[in-house]
Amino acid sequence: MAVADALRALALRPKAELHLHLEGAVRPATLVRLARRAASPLFPDLAAVRARGRPGSLAGFLSLYRDVCRLLREPDDFALLARDLTARLRRGRIVYAEVYVSPAVVERVGFPWPAVRDVVERVFAAHERAGHGRIRVLLDAVRHFGPDAAHRVLDLQSLHPWPRAVGFGLGGDELAVPARDFVSVYRRLAGLGLAPVVHAGETGGPDSVAEALRWLRPRRIAHGVGAAADPSLVRRLARSGVALDVCLTSNAATGTHPLAGHPVLRLLRSGVAVTLSTDDPGLFGTTLLGEYRLLARLGATERELTGILRAGFRAALSPAGRHQPPDSARTLS
């Protein structure tokens, strides 16, 4: 089968996505609406959202992300984000997703976490009840908020357990605080039934990935592509089976790893487990199928594309995601 045929087939196949953030899945039209409601000049129209979706640096992206959060005025606004996200999953035939939700950000915006959690839970539960697929949550702490704020995320999960949460990870600026400072946080995960994941190797290089592996022992790494510069680390990753949840458009938009010379295929061909995701599809203007198309443009074979699709299910933290459905899955609206 030619790669073009493989991509057409992929559009119809049930897929898994393991690295996307709730706030980043917002539809540009929702952002414009929220900005109008707040009488904010931040996102006057769709073109403004598109322009900001190419920030050119991680700092630029984090500022965009803060601006999105600034427009949220009540816990119910998170239902808009969750509905945008589930609509995206349905359209993309993504039948299993692990979604980063950030209690630290919710509290910083000024909302009680249990209220927001309940709002998001209702939307995710309705998506599942309608038979569109499964969603699991990765509780997200922000690396540059520091270890105390990360402990606070776990305190919230102890106080108000969210059964849908299956993992815990660090996002944000990976260079701001070293991985070893979070050892005591990650030690608590097993007791809470949360699997460890971490963002690393996005702005950071091999050292950052090696430190994350050494101190936090993640099951998967979000991005991780910075590891490619060190062949011995790549071999170690391949042996470990730790999957990298790679997001090509995101890397290009933040300028961390431009598409020209992107190491994803080198990593894959060295035996590293690679999955493909969108990270913040609403802000970056991409879809999961779009990411597969980009990978094909970089030179992935049909076999590699379908291998990555399978890897998405294999690397799921929840058993609910590990069963790859047959291709003849029902047509999703």
Ligand SMILES: [Zn+2]
């Ligand atoms: Zn991410």
